[in-house]
Amino acid sequence: MINEKKQLTLEELGILESEMFKKSKSKEAAWGLWAGLSFFGAHRFYTEDFKIGSIMLCTTVFPLFLFCLVLYYSLSDFLFYLSLFFIISSVIWSWIDAFFLNKRIDSLNDEIERKILITIKKTELL
Numbered sequence: 001m002i003n004e005k006k007q008l009t010l011e012e013l014g015i016l017e018s019e020m021f022k023k024s025k026s027k028e029a030a031w032g033l034w035a036g037l038s039f040f041g042a043h044r045f046y047t048e049d050f051k052i053g054s055i056m057l058c059t060t061v062f063p064l065f066l067f068c069l070v071l072y073y074s075l076s077d078f079l080f081y082l083s084l085f086f087i088i089s090s091v092i093w094s095w096i097d098a099f100f101l102n103k104r105i106d107s108l109n110d111e112i113e114r115k116i117l118i119t120i121k122k123t124e125l126l
Contacts, residue, residue: 019116038094060090
């Protein structure tokens with residue numbers, strides 16, 4: 001990708017920089033979302049990983065809902081421990097996920113830059 005950038009004119013480099021400024025993802029924003037809403041998969045939605053984000057959301061919301069029902073209606077101990085297991089698992093998953101957050105942001109930004117470079121090359125050919 002560095003070699004492709006060397007072949008760009010100053011105007012094309014300006015376009016690339018401008019588009020990257022608009023479309024790239026911030027590590028600070030991703031970490032902020034992780035710190036506040038990691039159990040709900042907010043950082044995954046931010047990095048456009050909607051499938052895993054949805055799974056994280058479901059594995060937190062449904063057990064929390066079940067946990068509240070168990071406490072309110074005094075349901076079985078099995079449901080209590082099952083919901084508690086899923087809530088704890090969600091917390092552990094979000095902590096493990098933090099180890100890969102910077103790499104995910106870097107990969108996403110590289111992909112965004114690659115798409116912008118392809119667009120610039122296409123308009124150059126026209």
